[in-house]
Every structure is written in structure tokens, then in C-alpha cells.
Amino acid sequence: DIVMTQTPLSSPVTLGQPASISCRSSQSLVNSDGNTYLSWLQQRPGQPPRLLIYKVSSRFSGVPDRFSGSGAGTDFTLKISRVEAEDVGLYYCMQATQFPYTFGQGTKLEIK
Amino acid sequence: EVQLVQAGAEVKKPGESLKISCEGVGYIFTRYWIGWVRQMPGKGLEWMALISPGDSDTRYNPSFQGQVTISADKSISTTYLQWGSLKASDTAIYYCARRGPQERTFDLWGQGTLVTVSS
Numbered sequence: 001d002i003v004m005t006q007t008p009l010s011s012p013v014t015l016g017q018p019a020s021i022s023c024r025s026s027q028s029l030v031n032s033d034g035n036t037y038l039s040w041l042q043q044r045p046g047q048p049p050r051l052l053i054y055k056v057s058s059r060f061s062g063v064p065d066r067f068s069g070s071g072a073g074t075d076f077t078l079k080i081s082r083v084e085a086e087d088v089g090l091y092y093c094m095q096a097t098q099f100p101y102t103f104g105q106g107t108k109l110e111i112k
Numbered sequence: 113e114v115q116l117v118q119a120g121a122e123v124k125k126p127g128e129s130l131k132i133s134c135e136g137v138g139y140i141f142t143r144y145w146i147g148w149v150r151q152m153p154g155k156g157l158e159w160m161a162l163i164s165p166g167d168s169d170t171r172y173n174p175s176f177q178g179q180v181t182i183s184a185d186k187s188i189s190t191t192y193l194q195w196g197s198l199k200a201s202d203t204a205i206y207y208c209a210r211r212g213p214q215e216r217t218f219d220l221w222g223q224g225t226l227v228t229v230s231s
Contacts, residue, residue, distance in 0.1 A: 035216075037216045037217065039217040039218070041157075041218070043157075048207050048221040048222065048223055048224050049149075049157065049207070049209075049218070049221055050221065051217060051218060051219050051220075051221075054215050054216075054217035054219070055215060055216075055217070058215075060219060090156075092156065092157055094157070094159075094217070094218070096211075096216040096217060099171055099173075100159055100172075100173035100174065100175070101147075101159040101162075101173075102159065103156055103157040103158070103159070104156075105156050106156045106157075
């Protein structure tokens, strides 16, 4: 199985400041079709997960443009340009390049 | 409105069977795969299984193969996850999620079904 490792596991951030979460995979996520199936999901407290970013850097419909994704191969990053109060929650990376699909452990974003 | 509709909660005893459902509403059901994801209390997300409702092609996470069965009834736009004999360790929230054919990501999630297994 591909192991997804996120850092940090907890990220206290000041409102209006940027935040960054890293995700590293145990092997390359480049698929044989040339695509890299790395997604980022947000889970607010008491809510189901919500898709933010897919295929490394494509922002899903309705997601604010303060969220961006980057990376390649085995190293990926989710950035929030200016954290807002509604961004509090857990963030997961997920790979769908190879079965079984696997998630990172989750990173808790909280306000300082 | 496009959504995945799940029942809220189930309470069962160890050894009992269970089948939970996920109805796709507002989109062409057979165009998307449906997956099930487990979230144990206070823990992260684990992908369990995936099904193509159009032809019932399935994929399982080896960690869950033999423990659960995924199925679909396209005539009523519904996907199921079932257990033959529940254990206390099956206590969790189970989410269904829609996977697009091209993007290969879970773009739509149900609200989750809380399954509690307790004697």
C-alpha cells in the first residue's frame, strides 16, 4: 500500500496569515496515464469531508481561491493564503493512483 | 440538488448483520463510481470499497475484503455496504462518496451513517 505522511499533524495559525500542509507518499503518484491522482479534503468539525483540490492542483467547484495545491511525484503541498475562521478543521491528502486508495493521517488546523 | 443520502444511525449487537444504504440524487447514478470510507471515533479516513453501479464492478481494500460486501441497485440509484456479523470494532461513521470517472477523486460525500455495535 502507498503510505501517505502529512506534516505537521497540528497547525496553529493566526487569522489572516498563511498556512501550509505537506503530504509525502511512499512512492510516486504518477499514474500510467500521466495523471497524478492526489487530492486534498477538508473536514470541518461534525461534518463529512469535502473535496478542495484534485489532481494535485485543480481547485474543485466552489472552493475559495485562497486554497491552492502544488507538488509532483511524491511531495505535495496544500496552501491557504489567508486563513479564515471557517477553515478550522482537519485536512487530509488522499491518493487514488493505486489501489487501495489511502489517506494521510490528517492535519488539524486551528486558530491561535 | 445533487446529493448522496444516507440514514443517520444504526445500533446493533455484536454478531448481528447490517446493511446500510446510500442513495444518489440529482445526477446520472451509473456515470459515477461510489466508494465507502470508514472513520472510527476520533480517527482518520480509511477507504473500504468501490463499486461501479452500472455494471457492479467492484474493488476492495484488502484490509476490508471478506469483512464487508458492497453492492448496488441501479434501478433505485442506491449503493449498499453490508456486514454478516458485526463486531464492536466496527463502531464508526461510514461515509459514501462519489468518484468521478476522469478525475478519480471523491467529489461528493454523504452525511455519514453512525454505526454503533454494543452489547
